[in-house]
Amino acid sequence: MRILLTGSKGQVGQCLKDRLPEDWELIASDSKTLDITDGHNVLSMVKTFEPDVIINTAGYTLVDKAEAHAQQAFAVNATGTLNLALAAKAQGARFIHLSTDQVFDGTQHAPITECSVPNPINTYGKSKLAGELLALNAHVDTIILRSSWIYSEYGHNFVKSVLRLGLEKSNIPMVQDQIGCPTYAGDLAEALIQFASMSKAPRGIYHFTGHQQTNWCEFARTILNTAASIDPRYQSVSIEPITTAELAAPATRPLYCVLDNQAVQNLIGNPIADTPLVRVVKKLLAH
Numbered sequence: 001m002r003i004l005l006t007g008s009k010g011q012v013g014q015c016l017k018d019r020l021p022e023d024w025e026l027i028a029s030d031s032k033t034l035d036i037t038d039g040h041n042v043l044s045m046v047k048t049f050e051p052d053v054i055i056n057t058a059g060y061t062l063v064d065k066a067e068a069h070a071q072q073a074f075a076v077n078a079t080g081t082l083n084l085a086l087a088a089k090a091q092g093a094r095f096i097h098l099s100t101d102q103v104f105d106g107t108q109h110a111p112i113t114e115c116s117v118p119n120p121i122n123t124y125g126k127s128k129l130a131g132e133l134l135a136l137n138a139h140v141d142t143i144i145l146r147s148s149w150i151y152s153e154y155g156h157n158f159v160k161s162v163l164r165l166g167l168e169k170s171n172i173p174m175v176q177d178q179i180g181c182p183t184y185a186g187d188l189a190e191a192l193i194q195f196a197s198m199s200k201a202p203r204g205i206y207h208f209t210g211h212q213q214t215n216w217c218e219f220a221r222t223i224l225n226t227a228a229s230i231d232p233r234y235q236s237v238s239i240e241p242i243t244t245a246e247l248a249a250p251a252t253r254p255l256y257c258v259l260d261n262q263a264v265q266n267l268i269g270n271p272i273a274d275t276p277l278v279r280v281v282k283k284l285l286a287h
């Protein structure tokens with residue numbers, strides 16, 4: 001199996017590289033070696049390497065900054081995704097792409113299935129939805145995995161931020177009215193590998209997240225409790241619940257973003273590890 005991976009220096013990209021079966025051939029590209037907004041270079045790399053599957057973990061992921069940099073967000077998340085889908089089609093390769101819970105408006109009250117109609121309320125979500133639609137229209141052999149609240153031992157993420165803030169502050173304000181499911185990037189990488197390895201690959205959109213429904217406040221407490229069992233400096237840190245309105249972030253956030261995982265579970269079982277958070281916190285504190 002020949003895989004072209006984009007975004008290989010991001011959270012999911014790095015976790016994927018760690019887990020790729022040894023007998024798979026990998027071209028791991030990053031923003032310097034393959035800027036996905038450059039359609040000519042994308043096509044040329046695909047023609048040269050001739051992958052069976054293109055896995056796109058690249059993305060413009062700065063949700064708040066996207067409000068002031070919409071053009072850049074759309075260039076990467078919409079045009080870049082289209083470039084990869086078109087190159088996959090030209091090559092006869094499968095295209096596997098990552099999207100987000102933020103294509104939804106957060107007004108639902110029960111886990112959101114793949115049949116629910118997206119209605120993004122911020123620029124990042126709009127750019128990701130545009131990427132989904134462009135890819136699905138461009139290439140029939142496209143799989144989209146929507147995920148949420150991704151964390152890992154790599155890159156920038158909420159777990160790392162909380163561990164850093166816990167050493168800087170005794171009281172950390174955290175939003176309590178956004179509900180979602182943290183997802184370990186390693187679990188998502190395992191799912192991507194399973195999708196890539198299926199001989200009769202499914203097509204279309206799937207939701208894949210961790211099982212635990214929570215809010216940022218509770219998630220931060222869990223991270224700090226886990227950290228405190230390893231490093232006593234975290235024992236005295238407290239969390240102050242605030243609302244999304246009080247935080248007044250540049251990007252509007254959907255309040256309820258629990259994705260229904262049933263379809264993906266029916267397809268590949270349950271590839272979610274039991275306690276990845278503990279492992280990740282231990283790894284991060286060991287460095």
Ligand SMILES: NC(=O)c1ccc[n+]([C@@H]2O[C@H](COP(=O)([O-])OP(=O)(O)OC[C@H]3O[C@@H](n4cnc5c(N)ncnc54)[C@H](OP(=O)(O)O)[C@@H]3O)[C@@H](O)[C@H]2O)c1
Pocket residue numbers: 006007008009010011012013030031032034035036037056057058059060061076080098099100101128146147148149150151155156
């Ligand atoms: N993080 C989350 O909570 C979350 C939730 C749901 C879905 N997702 C989606 O899942 C995917 C992976 O997320 P992640 O957390 O692993 O992201 P990440 O850590 O931010 O990594 C994204 C990678 O994309 C690369 N990239 C940006 N622009 C590029 C371009 N023009 N050409 C090629 N590469 C480019 C970045 O490289 P540079 O650093 O060099 O710019 C970065 O290494 C993204 O599509 C994201 O939208 C993320």
